[in-house]
Amino acid sequence: MRAEELKGHLDALLLAALEDGPRHGYAVIEALRQATGGRLELPTGTIYPALRRLEQAGLITGSWSVVAGRRRRDYQLTPGGARALSGKRSAWRDFSATISAALEGRPCPEPA
Amino acid sequence: MRAEELKGHLDALLLAALEDGPRHGYAVIEALRQATGGRLELPTGTIYPALRRLEQAGLITGSWSVVAGRRRRDYQLTPGGARALSGKRSAWRDFSATISAALEGRPCPEPA
DNA sequence: CACTATGCGTAGCATTACTACTTATAGAAC
DNA sequence: GTTCTATAAGTAGTAATGCTACGCATAGTG
Numbered sequence: 001m002r003a004e005e006l007k008g009h010l011d012a013l014l015l016a017a018l019e020d021g022p023r024h025g026y027a028v029i030e031a032l033r034q035a036t037g038g039r040l041e042l043p044t045g046t047i048y049p050a051l052r053r054l055e056q057a058g059l060i061t062g063s064w065s066v067v068a069g070r071r072r073r074d075y076q077l078t079p080g081g082a083r084a085l086s087g088k089r090s091a092w093r094d095f096s097a098t099i100s101a102a103l104e105g106r107p108c109p110e111p112a
Numbered sequence: 113m114r115a116e117e118l119k120g121h122l123d124a125l126l127l128a129a130l131e132d133g134p135r136h137g138y139a140v141i142e143a144l145r146q147a148t149g150g151r152l153e154l155p156t157g158t159i160y161p162a163l164r165r166l167e168q169a170g171l172i173t174g175s176w177s178v179v180a181g182r183r184r185r186d187y188q189l190t191p192g193g194a195r196a197l198s199g200k201r202s203a204w205r206d207f208s209a210t211i212s213a214a215l216e217g218r219p220c221p222e223p224a
Numbered sequence: 225c226a227c228t229a230t231g232c233g234t235a236g237c238a239t240t241a242c243t244a245c246t247t248a249t250a251g252a253a254c
Numbered sequence: 255g256t257t258c259t260a261t262a263a264g265t266a267g268t269a270a271t272g273c274t275a276c277g278c279a280t281a282g283t284g
Contacts, residue, residue: 010240043242045242046242049241050241069250071249
């Protein structure tokens with residue numbers, strides 16, 4: 001699946017990927033790929049700038065480390081980031097229900 | 113609800129609003145507002161350019177008429193538009209399920 | 225006459241994800 | 255020892271697209 005339609009929802013995904021503990025960018029990509037069964041393949045040019053945006057916004061904090069000779073930037077949620085995640089999750093539910101209603105006339109399709 | 117996060121999904125909504133028959137722009141806004149229980153309030157500066165995009169893409173066709181002294185542009189789905197709507201609907205289901213999975217760890221929240 | 229609802233439209237802006245590229249280390253293949 | 259892959263981070267420039275803030279016009283109501 002292309003992530004072109006993500007506009008506005010990527011931040012929530014990144015925050016969610018950091019909810020279980022600190023991760024570095026490359027690991028965030030892997031985590032989202034696994035969580036979506038391989039449907040979501042984020043290019044590095046998408047997530048690295050996004051992580052910096054989130055850091056600048058104070059929702060995550062990053063710190064450098066070196067593992068196996070390679071430098072990493074590990075990010076973790078700030079308290080504000082956790083609050084933002086919670087808000088974005090309910091915003092997603094509202095949004096998803098609204099679009100589904102407009103598209104299909106019911107709030108959310110029940111799995112069979 | 114703000115429609116800022118619509119990016120990429122607006123077209124599907126507009127096509128869906130025209131599925132039951134021809135409508136003019138102003139009526140599309142009303143139809144989407146009603147379909148979503150007032151949650152979706154699209155500004156005119158959003159839908160008029162979007163309708164023209166869809167017309168240029170051949171997904172809808174427009175024709176002028178005059179009702180009560182006011183001119184209207186009525187749009188209706190083309191066969192290609194109907195196909196596009198169908199595709200966009202299933203794309204939405206995929207997208208929605210994928211994001212929900214990444215955010216909440218399950219494909220789609222079941223209503224209580 | 226002013227105000228509101230109806231109705232269409234544009235110009236310019238801001239956000240944001242993408243492509244394509246660069247830099248760097250470690251290990252395996254050859 | 256060179257090449258290829260995986261790991262790891264980043265930037266520059268582009269394109270898409272919805273938004274704000276306008277302008278224009280008619281009809282009806284107070």
